[in-house]
Amino acid sequence: MLTNNKDRNKLKIINDPVYGFIAISDELIFDLIEHRYFQRLRRISQTALTSNVYPGAHHTRFHHAIGAMHLTKNAIEVLKFKGHDITDDEELGALIAILLHDMGHGPYSHALEHSIIPSVSHEEISVKFMEKLNIEFDGRLSLAIEIFRNSYKKKFLHQLISSQLDMDRLDYLNRDSFYSGVVEGAINSKRLITMLNVANDNLAIEDKGIYSVEKFLVARRLMYWQVYLHKTVIVSEALLTRSVLRAKKLRNQRFDLFASSALKYFLERDWSLEGFNDKDLEMFSKLDDYDVFGAIKEWTNHEDKILSDLSTRLVDRKLFKIQLGDKIIDSKIVDDLKNKVAMLFNISYEEAENYVIQGKVQNNAYRKDHDSIFLLKKNGDVQDIAFSPDQQSVSAISEAMKKYYLIYPRELE
Amino acid sequence: MLTNNKDRNKLKIINDPVYGFIAISDELIFDLIEHRYFQRLRRISQTALTSNVYPGAHHTRFHHAIGAMHLTKNAIEVLKFKGHDITDDEELGALIAILLHDMGHGPYSHALEHSIIPSVSHEEISVKFMEKLNIEFDGRLSLAIEIFRNSYKKKFLHQLISSQLDMDRLDYLNRDSFYSGVVEGAINSKRLITMLNVANDNLAIEDKGIYSVEKFLVARRLMYWQVYLHKTVIVSEALLTRSVLRAKKLRNQRFDLFASSALKYFLERDWSLEGFNDKDLEMFSKLDDYDVFGAIKEWTNHEDKILSDLSTRLVDRKLFKIQLGDKIIDSKIVDDLKNKVAMLFNISYEEAENYVIQGKVQNNAYRKDHDSIFLLKKNGDVQDIAFSPDQQSVSAISEAMKKYYLIYPRELE
């Protein structure tokens, strides 16, 4: 519902091709969006290097965060309509919590999460940002922080923001599907939200929504294989990670390196020794995709031939080959490839690990061991969706799928 | 591909909100569409009384048939591109076969299929129409008929028209989803078609398309529960069927009955005794939704109180109640209800069967025992999709789901 914005008496509206328009009716939310911490998210791509496969996928964390807030608002409206008590303060708290939930993401979101700052999760940094903003805004974010941390009494508010059927997922599946053009990833968020309810302080979905939930889980799994874990994406992100790690290593060895001051700051930190202090947060607030890719572009000329080679391949999109399969990669094969690379490129066996990369990806559309998606039956009973008699396929989907990959230069073929 | 239409040198174009435009580039196809047999499909709704639940679902067999032809054309283009030999005549044959595949549908499509002409399937009538047209068009439909009947040597052409992943299903899922607004039913027909191939004369899907197939099957199952077998649809169609059967009975008893001459013709026939002759076909070609619903509207005033009551409920949408569940309905419950109805409405126990109706619906998203959907692996191997290691959930989906319903008047509650 739109509420009058007394001081500025103006309906702020943000265009969103996914939902049409998003109305910003609260002044505090408007000010948070205008804050430079949040504006930075305009420069963090939502899906990192998936644009290497899907050229339309250049949307940002900024747009996603606002979209997820929009869905949360709709969800709260539905829950209130169904008679659940949610105060104006709680509503505002939940909206702020979801708006800021991804603020702690660094450049290229998940892709570099453990390379630039290995030991700190993006959620922890999000909390640090929220706490900083809470001081700036005289404590008006306290309830939002409680909800985000799941320490607020009404658990279902947290579940709107973070659970297996949260507004975060509802937004990103649709948004990533929309911008990538992978239409199979689209889900019916309107219908799912319409069927939300609360039972025993847990978010639940009315049981006639079971097929929509199944569709949502299948869509999510599909998006993982087809987009987030697409072969070309895995290779691109491996190249990105290797480039950054190589640069970090060179910097430790006192090599000169083109980098923005923010990027330099993080390449030089040894994160195992230190916490994440105020200075770190300030520098982090300057760091985005432009620092990283801007540097990588320049590194294509670096004197270190490994760094320049990795960077050039990434920039010119001359990517490595990848094999992706159900079986664990035999270490002998990896060994052989490394030896070949070392010989071919005249580098050491250790350095060859920049060229021969193995790993595992996992696709867990639904996790039984986690916070469940509950079905609310007409008679008031509540049931984990994976144990509903109708849902053989949810049960099947909830088995995690693992795949193993091996990456190596095309020259080896 | 568009080919020049020499005589009329004009690109015929049909607007289709689902695909944008559909180009009709062949003159014979254009003439078939203009034929009164085909024009009749403008008056046969694609999804019968689902518009009682989804008010946008008024699309017709006419539009569906043209849409399915459009997809078939795209599919043939892909297969030719991949090096499979398909002659111009074969292409035309396949296009005509799918264009005419539903011509044998009567009023309200499946809903009345076994009430008006109990013993003849719509496919049989489609063939009769094709044979009639084949005479009119000097044998130019012979190949189309062979393909439709699966007697043509290249089986994969028939599979485009009729199989578990045929262009018929691809069109109707998207079309029904589009017009009903049940967006979860949308499938990515473009992507699926792009991944079509032929292996051992069987249509197959390249194995990277497995998640799209899974999504297609889940969408299909969802459409069954949410649209085709929606409770309100089951009730509406039961009322429709009972009204028609009651009218038939009255007609046999020489009651006067408002009906078009075509409808009268079929109400009076005893189909167990006769075949389906030329006169029948001609009368059938006059019969559509307008005959049936136009009559039902008038029957609301009929002297037979059962007929007038059933018709009025249907016209004014004062529908019966329905219970739908996993368990077979106990015959004692049915019996009790019939007795109550007999008493309440002052009718006989036998007549009460118009008011207390039980039945079964079945949802089979994928049938293992049938013509399979084959996956074509990169190494050339072919595998039934239900046995792919990735596809626990396809396997789960391929279990048929049955539900049992019990319908009775609201007055009994």
Add this chain to the structure above:
Amino acid sequence: MLTNNKDRNKLKIINDPVYGFIAISDELIFDLIEHRYFQRLRRISQTALTSNVYPGAHHTRFHHAIGAMHLTKNAIEVLKFKGHDITDDEELGALIAILLHDMGHGPYSHALEHSIIPSVSHEEISVKFMEKLNIEFDGRLSLAIEIFRNSYKKKFLHQLISSQLDMDRLDYLNRDSFYSGVVEGAINSKRLITMLNVANDNLAIEDKGIYSVEKFLVARRLMYWQVYLHKTVIVSEALLTRSVLRAKKLRNQRFDLFASSALKYFLERDWSLEGFNDKDLEMFSKLDDYDVFGAIKEWTNHEDKILSDLSTRLVDRKLFKIQLGDKIIDSKIVDDLKNKVAMLFNISYEEAENYVIQGKVQNNAYRKDHDSIFLLKKNGDVQDIAFSPDQQSVSAISEAMKKYYLIYPRELE
């Protein structure tokens, strides 16, 4: 905004492919939708025989009325947000007024409006229905009727329902565009509604919305030429009208005629002599597209060769030819054609008017002389859109365009 529906505590939702979902949150509105008067609109096509050109255009008055109500609700929300006082009763009144505004439409909406009941407009019949319902619902529609008749003090509420930028037009342009697939007719109703305001008790649009209004007017003009006044539509509706008028004439001459009792009732009335009484209203409430087209189908066998010929052409879509141009048709040409037809078909010169039909169509995207569309400037000034300095093209559009048509049988060529 959704308000809790106390008695039935349930969110009624109607699927709408155009807007996603439409929530029905008020019980009275729900009961009005369920009423048989309103259910009848399920059987009145919104765009009559345009489906002869655009096969997807089978949507109904039922869906349009609910869609227009949905937009009105959004508009009221925006106006309240901007500080305009609208009470709950006024909101409900406006919603009911727009919901029922088209109830007086007969079969095939505008196409037959002056053939079946020549002297009574559909708006007058809508009022009669509303008054009847007002009695049934104990006076709860009184305010709605005042708003509909523009006798309520707040004029802008009426303008939401009926003016040159009303919610009726906003809905039908988008809806007709959606179902026909003529995408150029789509307008941005969300944006237009967001920019609504009220000035001096008149609905106005904020001046930054001027290009959206221009786009709306151009879209409207395009839809007239491309859809509502498409050549094939003019011909189809001329055939429909001539068939019905011929039937009426035959009935007056005591010919036997297949027709439902409702249709018969109206064919036999002489409207110049009588008012529109309660019996008329009751019979009218039974009359819809099925009565008319059901009859026309049967009339293809009528002994009167003119009636059977006209009907057959319409049913089998063997339409007349049409010429449409900027010049008035010369009466000599018409005369000649009639004489030819009379000879060719062996009928009288008078009867030939069923075959040679001339007329005029007019496309008025914006009428300066009518209730204006007002622009509200930032400084509070209000200006008619046609006189805004920016808007040369609105001014150009506001010139009415007339075209003249001549219809005759293909056989004459």
Add this chain to the structure above:
Amino acid sequence: MLTNNKDRNKLKIINDPVYGFIAISDELIFDLIEHRYFQRLRRISQTALTSNVYPGAHHTRFHHAIGAMHLTKNAIEVLKFKGHDITDDEELGALIAILLHDMGHGPYSHALEHSIIPSVSHEEISVKFMEKLNIEFDGRLSLAIEIFRNSYKKKFLHQLISSQLDMDRLDYLNRDSFYSGVVEGAINSKRLITMLNVANDNLAIEDKGIYSVEKFLVARRLMYWQVYLHKTVIVSEALLTRSVLRAKKLRNQRFDLFASSALKYFLERDWSLEGFNDKDLEMFSKLDDYDVFGAIKEWTNHEDKILSDLSTRLVDRKLFKIQLGDKIIDSKIVDDLKNKVAMLFNISYEEAENYVIQGKVQNNAYRKDHDSIFLLKKNGDVQDIAFSPDQQSVSAISEAMKKYYLIYPRELE
């Protein structure tokens, strides 16, 4: 039409949310897309800083170029169908010409066009790239270059690529509309293309398409005011330009400046003295949005307070105010503002020009004096659309609209 790709026998497909899929069926085109010159376009945003207003508008020149090629392919298919002779080589030439038409765009496309390289147009650089590629690809681009330069005998091929109704505009209007969510900008490219024809070696549109052309022109004008020339976009791009020019000036004065080697190269050149040589082209091929915005981010810390201030405002989106109106800005007002700024910020009057910026924007939806859009009448006559009797509004639109802006810091208010 898809043609078999013999060597690699694979259908290359690119996902495009705007058109669904785009098939790349020719190997040379595929290789050109893979070339690092073309890959660079992945890092040039299509609409520069419009994402400051429309957060979804992050699409790139890469995607646009491929989309425009796709439409050109469709257009050629239609023209061939209508009997116009276009050889396979000509088709390929036209496709390559449009694919590469925007290759000469620098960072932020038009926004910086005259700041970084003042004297060379992007079309000239596009030609240089094509000539370079022509050498690499053994002369296979010669015909494409002829078409691009309009020196090929069939002029209509050039008009597909560059004219007032070219495939470039058709793609960018739809694409920019799609990603920005300004749905009023969408045009019916399918319909327009279907109505293309050739008359006297000029591209023409069949005259029944006149309302679609009108709609296209109105959409174009709307996109200019609402997107490309949106106030916030003008301000953002002014800040971007001023920042870059300030940096250039500082560099000339031997200040140290963070910049990639490519950006440094161009900041240091004096373009009035030199041509655009091979070295320039090579360095240009390294330059994209990342160089520029990466530098601007770092310049926020620069010792020059003007550079750091301008950069910070842009990065944190603390933009200047803007007035936009129909009247030329009085030079006295500008003068006053500059003096105020000089005093307030303690800078010289000359430096104040970085803060007080005036200018003019122009919106020319259709230019009569240019290559016309021709209507092809049924009788074969050809007419400039602006002189068609139907088209008062095209005539009105073809008047250029000018607006004048004045930009200054919020602090002055």
